[in-house]
Amino acid sequence: MLVRAVALVKSYRGGGGAPVSVLMGVDLEVKAGEFISIVGASGSGKSTLLNLLGLLEPADAGEIWFDDERVSHLGRGAQARVRGTRIGYVFQAFLLVSSLTALDNVLLAARYLGRDRRAAHGEAMRLMERLGVAHRRNHYPAELSGGEQQRVAYCRAVLNAPPLLLADEPTGNLDDDHARVVLGELRMQARERGTSVILVTHGGGTAAHTDRCLRLRGGRLEPMNS
Amino acid sequence: MRRLIPRGYLFTVVGIAIGVAGLVALGAMAERITRFIQGGDRFVTGQISVAGAGIGMGAGFTGGGLLTAARIAELRQVPGVAAVQAQVMLPFNPSVSQFLTLTQELVLGVDAAVPSPNRHYRQMPVDRGRFLQPGDRRVAVLGADFAAARRLDLGAALPLGGVDFTVVGVLDKMLTAPDRFAIVTIEDARDLWLRRDPLLVQVFGSGSGGLVRADLNSGAAVGWRDGEDPDAVARRIRDGVKGVNVTIPSELSQTLRASTVFFSALLLGIGTLGLVIGGLSLSNTVAASVFERIRDFGIKRALGATDAQLLGEVLREALAVSLGGGGLGVLLALVIGTLVDWRLARDGQQLFFFSPRLLAFTMVFSMLLGTMAATYATLRIARLSPAEAVRRGT
Numbered sequence: 289m290l291v292r293a294v295a296l297v298k299s300y301r302g303g304g305g306a307p308v309s310v311l312m313g314v315d316l317e318v319k320a321g322e323f324i325s326i327v328g329a330s331g332s333g334k335s336t337l338l339n340l341l342g343l344l345e346p347a348d349a350g351e352i353w354f355d356d357e358r359v360s361h362l363g364r365g366a367q368a369r370v371r372g373t374r375i376g377y378v379f380q381a382f383l384l385v386s387s388l389t390a391l392d393n394v395l396l397a398a399r400y401l402g403r404d405r406r407a408a409h410g411e412a413m414r415l416m417e418r419l420g421v422a423h424r425r426n427h428y429p430a431e432l433s434g435g436e437q438q439r440v441a442y443c444r445a446v447l448n449a450p451p452l453l454l455a456d457e458p459t460g461n462l463d464d465d466h467a468r469v470v471l472g473e474l475r476m477q478a479r480e481r482g483t484s485v486i487l488v489t490h491g492g493g494t495a496a497h498t499d500r501c502l503r504l505r506g507g508r509l510e511p512m513n514s
Numbered sequence: 515m516r517r518l519i520p521r522g523y524l525f526t527v528v529g530i531a532i533g534v535a536g537l538v539a540l541g542a543m544a545e546r547i548t549r550f551i552q553g554g555d556r557f558v559t560g561q562i563s564v565a566g567a568g569i570g571m572g573a574g575f576t577g578g579g580l581l582t583a584a585r586i587a588e589l590r591q592v593p594g595v596a597a598v599q600a601q602v603m604l605p606f607n608p609s610v611s612q613f614l615t616l617t618q619e620l621v622l623g624v625d626a627a628v629p630s631p632n633r634h635y636r637q638m639p640v641d642r643g644r645f646l647q648p649g650d651r652r653v654a655v656l657g658a659d660f661a662a663a664r665r666l667d668l669g670a671a672l673p674l675g676g677v678d679f680t681v682v683g684v685l686d687k688m689l690t691a692p693d694r695f696a697i698v699t700i701e702d703a704r705d706l707w708l709r710r711d712p713l714l715v716q717v718f719g720s721g722s723g724g725l726v727r728a729d730l731n732s733g734a735a736v737g738w739r740d741g742e743d744p745d746a747v748a749r750r751i752r753d754g755v756k757g758v759n760v761t762i763p764s765e766l767s768q769t770l771r772a773s774t775v776f777f778s779a780l781l782l783g784i785g786t787l788g789l790v791i792g793g794l795s796l797s798n799t800v801a802a803s804v805f806e807r808i809r810d811f812g813i814k815r816a817l818g819a820t821d822a823q824l825l826g827e828v829l830r831e832a833l834a835v836s837l838g839g840g841g842l843g844v845l846l847a848l849v850i851g852t853l854v855d856w857r858l859a860r861d862g863q864q865l866f867f868f869s870p871r872l873l874a875f876t877m878v879f880s881m882l883l884g885t886m887a888a889t890y891a892t893l894r895i896a897r898l899s900p901a902e903a904v905r906r907g908t
Contacts, residue, residue: 372818
């Protein structure tokens with residue numbers, strides 16, 4: 289078992305200051321190499337769940353385990369290390385750093401781990417070649433199309449070969465061709481490299497490409513067919 | 515430029531530059547006033563100024579009547595006195611004012627045969643040409659502002675009392691009183707005095723009072739021997755030589771400083787204003803530029819950046835931006851100040867003085883404040899979770 293979430297609870301302050309419960313005790317287990325999707329209506333808490341699993345924000349209650357390590361209760365520095373070494377993110381909005389070139393954006397993932405820059409550079413170039421964006425390496429995000437930005441973001445997410453990939457609506461801003469490329473890559477990561485992939489989407493079409501599909505409803509996860 | 519200044523920081527650098535330019539310009543004005551006050555103080559404390567007793571037309575930094583040759587001879591006998599240089603000091607333009615100030619244009623007649631007794635100005639700093647020599651007649655050495663205001667240079671003619679004097683030297687900028695002097699030999703100054711004052715001509719013509727031409731001195735600069743206390747020597751002159759006005763150097767210094775209290779207050783106000791305006795502008799710009807990158811912080815933390823790594827990154831950028839903005843601001847102030855002073859030089863004025871200490875202080879101030887502002891902003895952002903930072907920055 290790679291990832292295990294136990295009784296995750298999260299609420300936000302609403303407009304009037306009253307708490308709005310988003311997640312009310314979410315349990316989840318993801319095996320190594322498993323490709324799962326989580327679907328749900330807008331505002332159901334899919335992205336929040338992904339943020340908690342990716343240690344991008346703290347849960348109000350509950351625990352998150354990576355293998356045998358309870359990562360949800362680690363300190364800030366240790367969590368940063370976990371994010372850098374064990375988690376890759378692909379976001380709908382790409383989230384590239386606008387002041388860096390495509391190549392430097394990909395290399396960011398290696399920079400904070402202190403990886404050898406030359407080795408990381410070679411690896412980044414091979415990845416970008418494979419995804420068809422190597423020729424755009426010196427361009428800034430604003431100079432790239434949406435599909436190119438998402439492929440650059442994907443390269444960044446997998447550069448450190450993390451055992452867990454989190455993808456939040458990764459095809460939401462892409463046309464069909466680019467969406468197929470990204471989904472194919474995620475599937476390849478799971479099947480050929482044993483990476484666990486958790487994909488969040490609001491559409492059932494994308495979910496059909498995954499091993500297992502869960503629905504987030506009423507703050508809890510349930511199997512898609514229930 | 516792109517290697518020095520991180521991409522996306524151009525407006526930040528420009529914003530800092532404007533704040534720093536304001537700081538440097540205000541500081542340079544304050545420095546100018548400081549140098550003026552210090553320069554005047556340095557000049558008058560380098561000598562003991564003596565004039566004849568009574569109320570005459572003025573005697574440089576003292577007030578009094580004629581200082582006769584006999585009195586000058588007596589001065590030389592006072593223990594502790596090293597040298598006495600007779601002088602004639604007259605307003606350049608007698609129709610404007612007889613009141614002597616540090617800003618008035620003066621004609622100074624000196625005895626070129628006697629070395630300058632002023633301990634702080636053994637030799638006047640000559641920028642072009644030469645200083646007066648014994649035997650010179652109808653030649654003048656001009657202070658920097660005096661020459662600039664009239665666009666006079668070596669070989670030019672300076673009319674004094676209806677007689678043309680040839681400019682043989684122009685002094686370096688001293689940022690104090692001599693900048694506005696026209697220096698001639700004492701013989702020429704005596705002639706000028708006589709031409710201007712018909713009463714004096716009558717006195718000399720009638721032979722009454724036994725006055726001779728050598729008695730025609732408005733004062734004298736007195737130097738003291740090594741190891742002597744100038745105040746003590748001045749008091750010895752006051753007690754031992756009758757019929758003279760003596761200024762005690764330290765008292766004159768205090769008087770000068772007291773008369774410049776307003777300028778000192780103005781200086782403090784300008785400096786404080788410069789620090790506040792420049793400092794606020796700089797820190798606000800740097801902090802704003804960090805807050806603008808809140809989304810990037812969220813992304814970088816999602817990729818595994820620790821707080822220390824982010825802080826290091828931001829500080830490096832803040833230093834580069836502060837240095838770049840500070841340097842550009844200094845350059846901007848130098849260009850503006852030089853242009854303004856170039857225009858003012860036609861009137862013999864100088865508004866700015868860009869001292870090395872001011873420029874060094876500005877750069878250090880910029881870096882320190884930029885670093886502090888960046889650290890503050892980074893620590894504020896670091897409290898946010900990566901997701902919250904991305905949300906707020908989007």
